[in-house]
Amino acid sequence: xxxxxxxxxxxxxxxxxxxxxxxxxxxxxxxxxxxxxxxxxxxxxxxxxxxxxxxxxxxxxxxxxxxxxxxxxxxxxxxxxxxxxxxxxxxxxxxxxxxxxxxxxxxxxxxxxxxxxxxxxxxxxxxxxxxxxxxxxxxxxxxxxxxxxxxxxxxxxxxxxxxxxxxxxxxxxxxxxxxxxxxxxxxxxxxxxxxxxxxxxxxxxxxxxxxxxxxxxxxxxxxxxxxxxxxxxxxxxxxxxxxx
Numbered sequence: 042x043x044x045x046x047x048x049x050x051x052x053x054x055x056x057x058x059x060x061x062x063x064x065x066x067x068x069x070x071x072x073x074x075x076x077x078x079x080x081x082x083x084x085x086x087x088x089x090x091x092x093x094x095x096x097x098x099x100x101x102x103x104x105x106x107x108x109x110x111x112x113x114x115x116x117x118x119x120x121x122x123x124x125x126x127x128x129x130x131x132x133x134x135x136x137x138x139x140x141x142x143x144x145x146x147x148x149x150x151x152x153x154x155x156x157x158x159x160x161x162x163x164x165x166x167x168x169x170x171x172x173x174x175x176x177x178x179x180x181x182x183x184x185x186x187x188x189x190x191x192x193x194x195x196x197x198x199x200x201x202x203x204x205x206x207x208x209x210x211x212x213x214x215x216x217x218x219x220x221x222x223x224x225x226x227x228x229x230x231x232x233x234x235x236x237x238x239x240x241x242x243x244x245x246x247x248x249x250x251x252x253x254x255x256x257x258x259x260x261x262x263x264x265x266x267x268x269x270x271x272x273x274x275x276x277x278x279x280x281x282x283x284x285x
Contacts, residue, residue, distance in 0.1 A: 047072075047093065048066040048067075049114040051085075051113075052111040052112075062076040075092055078092065087260075095233075100280050101116035104117070122279045123281065126281070133197070133224065135226070136201065137214055138202050138203065139205045139227050139228065140204060140205075141261075142250035143238075144262070146202050147160065147202055157197055157200065159199060189201070206262045228281050234255075
C-alpha cells in the first residue's frame, strides 16, 4: 500500500512552549505546525483539516487512524476532481450532488455543460415564483421525484442539483436508481465553510441559507466522505475541486 501523501497529526509540540497542536507532514517532512483551533474536539479537527487544505491547495479525503502512535488523519494519493471526472461517467448515470448551500453545485453543472439538470431551486421558482421560498419545497420535491422517475425510465444521464446531505435522502435516491438499473454516482462539494458563508451572503436575501442551517449542512457533507458514500450504495463517489 502506498504511503499517504499528507499526514495531519495531533500531538504535543514545541509551539512557543509545549502545547497541544497540529502538524502537517508530507513525505516525512514537516510542512507547518499550528496550535489547536477550538476547544470542541470535532470543531478542532475540522479547523485543522481546513488549515491543512489551505496549505495543500485542494480538498482532501482524510481517513482517521490511531495505529502506532498519536491520532493522525491521512490523505492518500487521490486528489479531488473537477469537471474532467465526467469523462469516466458511463451513459445513463444518475449524478447526485452532495454539498451544503453555496458550495458550487449549480456552477459545476453550468461549467460542465450538463444537458439534463434537475434543480430544486429552479422547481421552487417554477411552482411558486420564488426559488428561495422554503414553504414550496415539499411541492418541489414531489415534482423533482416525478422528473427523476421520467428520466430514469428513459435512460437519460442526469444531474440532481440539490444538497442531498442527509443519508436518508441519498438512500432513497440510490434505491430509485437501482430500481431502474441505473449507475448512481455521488459528487461531493465541500469548500471551506467560510467560503460557503461568503457566497451565501452575496446571494439575494430570499436565496440565503440561515447560518446555522448552512453549518449543519456543511458538517453532514464533511461526514459523507467518498468511502462512506460508496458504502451507502453509490456506484462511485468523487470529491469535486472547489475554491478554498
